[in-house]
Amino acid sequence: MSWLVFVELSAAFVLAFFISSLAEYVVHRLMHTGLINANIHADHHKEGGAQGWFLEFKDYIVPPIPAIVGVSALLWYFELPVAAASFAAGVVIYGSLAAYAHQLQHDNPDLCFWLPQPVHFTHHQDKMWHHNFGILVDFWDRVFGTYKSTDYLPGKKIYEYPLSAYFKIKWF
Numbered sequence: 001m002s003w004l005v006f007v008e009l010s011a012a013f014v015l016a017f018f019i020s021s022l023a024e025y026v027v028h029r030l031m032h033t034g035l036i037n038a039n040i041h042a043d044h045h046k047e048g049g050a051q052g053w054f055l056e057f058k059d060y061i062v063p064p065i066p067a068i069v070g071v072s073a074l075l076w077y078f079e080l081p082v083a084a085a086s087f088a089a090g091v092v093i094y095g096s097l098a099a100y101a102h103q104l105q106h107d108n109p110d111l112c113f114w115l116p117q118p119v120h121f122t123h124h125q126d127k128m129w130h131h132n133f134g135i136l137v138d139f140w141d142r143v144f145g146t147y148k149s150t151d152y153l154p155g156k157k158i159y160e161y162p163l164s165a166y167f168k169i170k171w172f
């Protein structure tokens with residue numbers, strides 16, 4: 001792989017993660033203002049459970065398909081086919097990870113090792129309507145000033161869980 005191709009691939013992948021994480025934040029925040037799927041989201045808060053990794057993934061990936069195709073087609077048009085493929089792959093990978101992060105924080109938030117606190121769990125637990133909209137990342141909450149620390153204490157220490165615990169979520 002040439003150096004330029006590597007740069008093209010990496011830049012498109014980072015761009016996909018950047019845009020996807022921002023979309024995750026914005027869409028969730030708009031759900032709390034009543035502009036998008038307000039009733040469905042209110043039910044999600046009432047029920048407190050998540051629908052399983054697969055259906056979460058579908059919700060992350062199906063609505064933005066026109067945008068994914070549009071951006072990839074644009075990159076293709078500018079003769080950047082590697083970037084086009086990498087961008088599409090990045091969005092799909094982000095969606096699968098975000099779906100996992102969502103399900104994990106509903107099923108066992110102790111395992112959300114990559115964040116200082118499981119933001120989405122605290123969002124539900126403390127009935128937050130104006131804070132902690134991130135799911136896979138908390139970056140945008142920090143940027144837009146909606147990040148809220150809580151006194152979340154894990155039930156068990158992370159090293160007390162076997163590796164298999166990460167697979168014990170509702171998948172379907």
Ligand SMILES: [Zn+2]
Pocket residue numbers: 028032041045123
């Ligand atoms: Zn919410």
Ligand SMILES: [Zn+2]
Pocket residue numbers: 044050102106120124
């Ligand atoms: Zn949730």
